[in-house]
Amino acid sequence: MSTESLLVKTNASVVLTGETLYYQLFCLNKTNVFSDISEIAYLEVINDKKESVFKNKICLKNGIGSGDYFIPTTLTTGNYKLIAYTNWMLNNSQNNFFEKDFTVINPFQERINMTIDTTSKKPDAYKNTSENILLSLNKEKYSKREKATLVLPKTLDRGNYFLNIRKIDHIHSYTDNETINTDINLKQEIKILPETRGEIITGYITPKVANSNLDSKIVTLSVPGKNFIFKTAETDINGKFVFLIDKQTSTSDCYVQLSGPDRENYTIAIDKTPSPDLSNLVFSKKTSISSKNLKAIQDRSLATQVENVYFSEKKDSIIEAANTDLFFQPTEKNYNLDDFERFRTFKETIIEIVTELNFKDYNQVPSLYLSDSKYNIIQSTEPCLVLVDGLQIQDISALLNYNAYQIQNISVVDRLYCYGPKIYNGIVSITTKNSDFATIYTDKHILKTTILRPEPAKVYFEPKYEASSTRSRVPDYRYQLLWKPNIVLKNSDMMISFYTSDISGDYEIILEGVTETGNYAHFYKIFKTE
DSSP states (O other): OOOOEEEEEESOSEEETTSEEEEEEEEEOTTSSBOSSOSEEEEEEEOTTSOEEEEEEEEOBTTEEEEEEEOOTTSOSEEEEEEEEOTTGGGSSSSOSEEEEEEEEOTTOSOOOOOOOOOOSOOGGGSOSOTTOOOEESOSEEOTTOEEEEEEOTTSOSEEEEEEEEEOOSOOOOOOOOBOOOSOOOOSOOOSOOOSSSEEEEEEEEESSTTOOOTTOEEEEEEOSTTOEEEEEEOOTTSEEEEEEOSOOSOOEEEEEEOSTTGGGEEEEEOOOOOOOOTTOOOOOOOOOOGGGHHHHHHHHHHHHHHHHTGGGSOOEEOOOOOOOOTTTTSOEEEEGGGSOOOSBHHHHHHHTOTTEEEEEETTEEEEEEOSGGGGTTOOSOOOEEEETTEEOSOTHHHHTSBGGGEEEEEEEEEEEEETTEEEEEEEEEEESSSOGGGTOOOTTSEEEEOOOBOOOEEOOOOOOOTTOSOTTSOOOOSEEEEEEEEEOOSSOEEEEEEOOSOOEEEEEEEEEEETTSOEEEEEEEEEEO
16 A cells, blocks of 8 residues: 655754744655655644644645745744655554644743753765765855855756755754654555545534434535635435535635535534644653753844834745636636616616526525526426625625625536536636635524634745845844755756855755665755855
């Protein structure tokens, strides 16, 4: 049976509150080649009480993922664990997650008591894996805010790498414990589905009346918005259902409801995302920080505070997920209401403009139906599926007098439409101008909740001090000069430019990655800023 493991690398092993911990994930199979099983990974930060203080979901593309965690001031000084896993890995009875030690220092605490290894000697991991391949800079010493150019030679083995350039301040912990579950034996029954095509969201319905039927009930999930997600699922005999989300959005609010006339007889719940057993997690013993490190911690803390003050000037850029076709496209007819004479209410708009629809009650609830009799041949008496910004509306009473000036578009599928386990008697999809209808709509039978969504991809901020730069008056106290994940090397030298900051001292360049043949690669170089 196919197996996989995770390897996670970070930009630092000691971080201060107010700083950002960056990480790169490599999902590997048993031969250490990139895994093609899971498209979703989970990363958590665990404190020494074995409590999760941060959990994130990360998209994997061809076995590669990356992200970051801003260290809040609510974390106390101490030793923490970074763990990572996929759903597929959790089916293993033991060694089912990656773990890595790291240290958090909260400079605002009055008393600090913890373990930290302050040795300045670099371990073997910081030696180049090949002495014949060297990283090269255009200079060995730089002035403050000077442009530097790094060359990654074409002789590097092809694979996926990340680049980490940061100041050396000797507040390091080189006692990292990285545990990778490379020897996996799946003897257990598979209880957790692998997320091979996207995110899996599971849940269950519970009857309010004993002995009610739980089987074959239709449940829908909506993640509203302009580029909304709408999914349908059917319950099994135990009332359980499974949704597969294969579309990227940054929205975590979701709405789950039973679709049908008896929905008031059931309650709905969403399962928590599965997590590994942390009972055997072992943390380092605590000792005191050496006083010789206090000055370095103070300097770094001051620099971090200055950088955070100017955060608005140095924001990272979110890479928006590409808009994809909605599930019913391109079978619909579109009505852009700006192309027509406007009517005051939604009801008037349907009557006067959208000729395919009319109003009729369904179980004493106002509903929309396809108006022409040819659309209802051998169909059930059920109404159309009505979506507003992706949210299913089963009682359109709230829509009848809705201000039609807030509606941008109405799309109609004027025929039978099979979607998932359900055949719908037509579809009406309404898009509001602000895509915010869900925030004002109330229905006691809808479960509104939040689900953990994958971290959106980012382009991390990099200053550019050209002659005409407008940033000359903005302080630059960066210790982290560059974090560049997901570097794919090609058959030519790759040139990567970056700028030094206002902080003088020694800086380290770390290039790490996994080659296409499954070998770990690591290259290291030091330069100076004066």
